[in-house]
Amino acid sequence: MPPQLPWLEPHAPFPTPTLAWGEGDPAPGLLAAGGALDVASLCAAYAQGTFPWYGPGQPILWWAPDPRMVLPVAEFRLRRSLRKKLQAFRRQAAHCEIRIDSAFRDVITACSTKEREGQAGTWIVPEMVEAYTELHLAGHAHSVETWVDGQLVGGLYCVALGRAVFGESMFAHETDASKIALSALVCLCRRHGITLIDCQQNTQHLASLGGREIPRADFLQHVDSARQQPPTPWQFEPVYWDELLPPKTDPA
The missing domain is CATH 3.40.630.70 (Leucyl/phenylalanyl-tRNA-protein transferase, C-terminal domain)
Known part of the structure; x- marks a missing residue:
């Protein structure tokens, strides 16, 4: 069973990228959901190698895949x-x-x-x-x-x-x-x-x-x-x- 995916409140700190789902989990590289897409949040995400990627109707999903x-x-x-x-x-x-x-x-x-x-x-x-x-x-x-x-x-x-x-x-x-x-x-x-x-x-x-x-x-x-x-x-x-x-x- 995959680990529980963290839900982020807006402007909450991002989990460390090493906590992203790995091989064998449903979505390898998925780190967290939720949060915000403002400038400060995006800069904080990219500074630790994390990026948003999601589709219509989904919450914001944050990714830190390994390998990169x-x-x-x-x-x-x-x-x-x-x-x-x-x-x-x-x-x-x-x-x-x-x-x-x-x-x-x-x-x-x-x-x-x-x-x-x-x-x-x-x-x-x-x-x-x-x-x-x-x-x-x-x-x-x-x-x-x-x-x-x-x-x-x-x-x-x-x-x-x-x-x-x-x-x-x-x-x-x-x-x-x-x-x-x-x-x-x-x-x-x-x-x-x-x-x-x-x-x-x-x-x-x-x-x-x-x-x-x-x-x-x-x-x-x-x-x-x-x-x-x-x-x-x-x-x-x-x-x-x-x-x-x-x-x-x-x-x-």
């Missing part, structure tokens, strides 16, 4: 087709650009209309859209956006505490537009010494891009260290593409 899916930015897998797409995107700077935080609500709203791999329906319910928009206004959530000819065609949003970065969701209205945004985030992270992007849970798509699982204890140690470092400047400069697309040099 992460994308080490040094291991980002840039396949030939995506490399060509990025090179073309970079060359067409008059028509193509990466923007940061110019349309956060549009990005999270677009993400909320798509299904997450392995789950029926959306997990970004309306109260999550509002909560993360407030988190964005407080400076702790960011959007990385792919724009073509003045149109938002893809992007992602993430949470950042110091230099701990937690990926949330992506969307694309054009082929590879979300991958372009992720590539830009990888470049930004490399430029500013961020080593990991949290991906929360394992999917084939993330694994194909270089994501892998690490023990929760290692992940929590990373978060504890990274969140105490100075915040990353959330802006993207075209020169950042050099992190993935090194400029060609003439042979000596």
